[in-house]
Structures are given as C-alpha cells and as structure tokens.
Amino acid sequence: MEIQKVGVVGCGLMGSGIAQVSAQAGFPTVVREVTAELLEKGLGSIRKFLQGGVEKGKMSAGDMEKTVANLKGTTRLEDLADCDLVVEAVSESLALKREVLGTLDRAGKREAIFASNTSSLSITEMSTFTQRADRFLGLHFFNPVPLMKLVEVVRTLSTSDSTYKAASEWCRAIGKTVVTTGDTPGFVVNRLLVPYMLDAIRVYEQGLASRDDIDSAMKLGCGYPMGPLFLTDYVGLDTTFSIAEIMFNEFKEPRFAPPTLLKRMVLAGRHGRKTGRGFYDWSTNPPS
Numbered sequence: 001m002e003i004q005k006v007g008v009v010g011c012g013l014m015g016s017g018i019a020q021v022s023a024q025a026g027f028p029t030v031v032r033e034v035t036a037e038l039l040e041k042g043l044g045s046i047r048k049f050l051q052g053g054v055e056k057g058k059m060s061a062g063d064m065e066k067t068v069a070n071l072k073g074t075t076r077l078e079d080l081a082d083c084d085l086v087v088e089a090v091s092e093s094l095a096l097k098r099e100v101l102g103t104l105d106r107a108g109k110r111e112a113i114f115a116s117n118t119s120s121l122s123i124t125e126m127s128t129f130t131q132r133a134d135r136f137l138g139l140h141f142f143n144p145v146p147l148m149k150l151v152e153v154v155r156t157l158s159t160s161d162s163t164y165k166a167a168s169e170w171c172r173a174i175g176k177t178v179v180t181t182g183d184t185p186g187f188v189v190n191r192l193l194v195p196y197m198l199d200a201i202r203v204y205e206q207g208l209a210s211r212d213d214i215d216s217a218m219k220l221g222c223g224y225p226m227g228p229l230f231l232t233d234y235v236g237l238d239t240t241f242s243i244a245e246i247m248f249n250e251f252k253e254p255r256f257a258p259p260t261l262l263k264r265m266v267l268a269g270r271h272g273r274k275t276g277r278g279f280y281d282w283s284t285n286p287p288s
Contacts, residue, residue, distance in 0.1 A: 007080030011042025017145025
C-alpha cells in the first residue's frame with residue numbers, strides 16, 4: 001500500500017522529531033499526546049527547531065509554513081483512525097504500549113501499518129497486542145530525528161513483504177537511510193553500542209582512567225564525534241540502564257550487564273542531560 005497520511009503517538013523528544021520529518025517531507029501528519037499541555041510543548045519544540053533552520057538559512061520561511069500546515073495535534077487516539085501508517089513513540093513500557101496499540105487497532109483501518117519506535121523491546125510481542133501482525137514492524141529512529149539519517153527497519157517473522165516495502169519507502173521519502181534487522185533486543189546499533197558504553201563506565205568505575213581521558217581517548221583515538229561517557233549522558237543514563245537490562249535478561253551475557261555505578265547514578269536521579277547531571281554537569285555551557 002502507498003502511505004499518504006501518517007500518525008505519530010507521542011510528541012516528546014522522539015515523537016516530535018518523527019512528526020516533524022514526516023510533515024517536512026510533505027505527508028499530512030497527526031501527532032497525539034496525552035494532554036494539551038504536553039502536546040503544545042512538543043509542537044512548540046518543532047516550531048522552534050524549524051525557526052532555527054530558517055534563521056540559519058537551512059530552510060525558507062515558506063517551507064516552514066508548509067511543514068507546520070502539514071501538522072495536526074490531538075489528544076485523541078481516534079483521530080489517527082484514517083492514517084495509513086501509525087508510529088508509536090510512547091514511553092518504554094509494555095503495559096502502556098499494549099493499551100495504546102490495542103486502542104489504535106480497534107479504531108484504525110484494517111489496512112493501516114503500525115510501527116513502534118522502541119529501542120529495545122520486542123516488536124514481535126508488541127504485534128500480539130493487535131490483530132495485524134503482518135502489518136506490524138519496528139521503525140527505530142535516532143535522536144535528534146531531524147538530523148540523524150538512520151532508521152532501523154525491524155521485521156518480525158510475521159511482517160509481510162508489502163508492509164516492509166511500504167514502510168521502507170516512506171523512510172526513504174522522509175530522507176532516511178534504511179538498514180534492515182531482525183527482531184532481537186538492541187537491533188543492530190544498540191546491540192553494538194551499549195556494550196561499548198557499559199565498558200567505558202566500567203573503566204571509569206574501576207579507576208583505570210578519568211572521565212575526560214576516557215572520552216578524549218575514544219574521540220581522538222577512534223575519531224568518534226563524542227566520548228562514551230558524554231554520549232551516555234546525552235542518551236540518558238536511565239535509558240541506557242533500561243536497554244542494558246533488557247539485553248542482559250535476553251542474552252545472559254556479562255557484557256550486557258549494567259555496571260553498579262550506572263545503577264547507583266540512575267537511582268540518585270543523575271540521568272544525564274535530561275536532569276542536568278550525569279557524568280557531566282549540564283548546567284554549564286559547554287557541560288563541565
């Protein structure tokens with residue numbers, strides 16, 4: 001099927017980015033949030049990002065207006081009923097996803113494709129929350145969505161070829177590069193990235209090197225744009241911990257086990273950039 005209208009559930013950091021790139025590519029896009037306040041906050045962040053692009057000369061004021069015109073906000077899941085593709089981008093809670101996907105499944109048209117933006121949960125398990133396992137897959141975007149070019153397209157054993165093709169074509173239409181992966185915790189990127197981040201925390205925890213030396217070593221020695229501890233702050237220590245736990249529970253391999261220091265920092269509310277403190281102090285610019 002051809003995807004013409006898109007729905008996004010969640011207008012937070014990831015959901016707002018997905019809605020933005022969809023609308024910017026010319027797709028009428030409906031984004032749903034649970035309250036009017038959260039919805040306005042998400043739409044406001046989109047407008048702010050677009051305005052910044054206009055001010056930097058990266059897009060015209062006319063293109064910004066077209067993008068905004070393609071966007072519609074709502075607090076009702078039923079308003080996504082006529083969408084050809086619905087991307088779920090709510091919190092990483094299976095109970096919440098079950099509720100959202102079940103409601104969407106009953107309200108949406110039968111031929112619509114459903115996708116989850118989860119970074120670590122089972123796409124196959126989420127597909128069982130619906131009656132459309134053949135039209136269900138994962139579309140894992142990366143933060144910040146408007147700038148990051150990759151989407152992991154996650155096929156389950158039940159995902160049909162036509163669903164995979166339509167979703168992949170839509171991803172390319174919004175300017176993304178597609179990599180295809182099977183349904184396994186972490187997919188490709190996090191399966192390789194998270195153990196690297198956890199090992200950096202272990203090196204720091206064991207006192208083998210300082211925070212700055214660890215990050216400088218990986219930036220200058222490997223040519224990475226940011227060091228692993230800075231990256232963990234940027235992603236979120238709580239998010240990293242959650243993904244690591246899911247992968248460890250699945251594979252039972254020590255490399256996926258969250259270090260004790262990571263767990264203690266999460267319990268202390270030091271989640272990184274989002275809370276203002278992690279391995280770095282984000283109250284300063286640049287973080288110190």
